[in-house]
Amino acid sequence: MKAAPTKITFFEFLTPFVVSGKKTITIRDESECHYVPGTHVEVFTLETDIKVCDIEILSVEPLQYSEINEFHAEQEYLPLPKLKEIISSVYPGTEQLYLISYKLV
Numbered sequence: 855m856k857a858a859p860t861k862i863t864f865f866e867f868l869t870p871f872v873v874s875g876k877k878t879i880t881i882r883d884e885s886e887c888h889y890v891p892g893t894h895v896e897v898f899t900l901e902t903d904i905k906v907c908d909i910e911i912l913s914v915e916p917l918q919y920s921e922i923n924e925f926h927a928e929q930e931y932l933p934l935p936k937l938k939e940i941i942s943s944v945y946p947g948t949e950q951l952y953l954i955s956y957k958l959v
């Protein structure tokens with residue numbers, strides 16, 4: 855069996871929101887849906903690979919792109935149009951996504 859992943863990256867501009875506890879979810883595609891609830895994961899900046907904090911995974915649930923709403927945007931600490939724009943640009947044409955909830959440790 856494959857080990858649970860222990861690292862996640864975020865765009866550098868988003869990491870202050872993760873570190874401050876304002877951003878409590880992330881939405882990823884299938885390639886990043888293998889995080890395991892209860893495990894601790896190190897958070898790094900995508901562009902510079904600098905560690906910024908540790909999080910505990912709370913849940914991983916399937917989410918359709920078309921279901922993304924204001925509540926998700928609040929938890930992402932982003933305006934909804936900006937969140938959908940980022941997701942469309944990172945995962946073009948992908949409807950099946952995964953909602954990863956976490957807390958700071």
Ligand SMILES: CC(=O)Nc1ccn([C@H]2C[C@H](O)[C@@H](CO)O2)c(=O)n1
Pocket residue numbers: 863864865868880881882900930932937940941944
């Ligand atoms: C490698 C990669 O895809 N990295 C990502 C993907 C997404 N994000 C952010 C952007 C949004 O806030 C949410 C939703 O996807 O997650 C990211 O920081 N890094």
